[in-house]
């Protein structure tokens with residue numbers, strides 16, 4: 138569907154950081170919260186966490202915030218929430234993810250992360266629903282992202298901007314998560330462009346390269362978060378075994394259903410992690 142409004146990020150002369158600052162100003166005005174401490178992007182299956190981590194003090198529509206687009210998909214909520222945790226931490230929950238496969242360019246993909254940084258957040262929690270390569274990961278298993286392989290051939294960094302990605306998925310934050318749930322496994326996340334699911338051969342390629350999780354988000358956002366100096370925690374909900382690892386064909390319905398079945402459990406887990414940060 139054609140969009141009815143233009144996005145300022147698409148202008149040739151746009152400065153994405155200035156637009157992120159405008160978005161952060163919108164959030165401060167609309168939520169009444171001047172500064173947020175942490176931000177969470179909730180992917181497929183993770184939505185319930187927003188209700189469990191604290192008291193929602195404001196819910197705003199993403200389309201009222203500069204540079205945000207309408208979500209392309211049902212099951213992805215187009216809202217931003219300001220949540221007050223019991224320990225006084227202010228969390229910005231981003232329920233509006235722009236995926237790379239939408240074809241609007243990487244600036245729009247990482248706008249929410251840059252906005253969170255401009256809003257004051259120093260921790261970025263990125264969650265997603267994804268396919269699992271380790272065959273003992275049953276659908277509904279949450280796993281920590283230990284590193285990524287960016288297979289989009291793209292980057293949110295523009296020009297000669299050299300950013301170190303060692304320890305991109307913070308060991309400190311993973312240690313906290315492990316303390317809360319010692320059974321949590323870890324894996325290397327491979328971001329494919331999508332929106333098609335991978336072929337079995339591509340899954341085997343990802344496995345050979347050292348990947349354990351396949352998905353269509355997160356890596357580009359994590360790079361932008363690191364550029365902004367944020368500490369990153371990445372978590373995937375394994376909604377299905379990756380193509381060729383499971384015998385049956387993949388479907389979006391299966392992904393949504395696995396998310397639904399697991400949402401209370403992983404919401405609780407995320408809520409416990411967030412209070413320890």
Ligand code: HPA
Pocket residue numbers: 266267268269334335351352353376377378379380387392
């Ligand atoms: N591949 C890519 N993205 C996904 C998958 C998958 O198997 N499952 C959920 N999102």
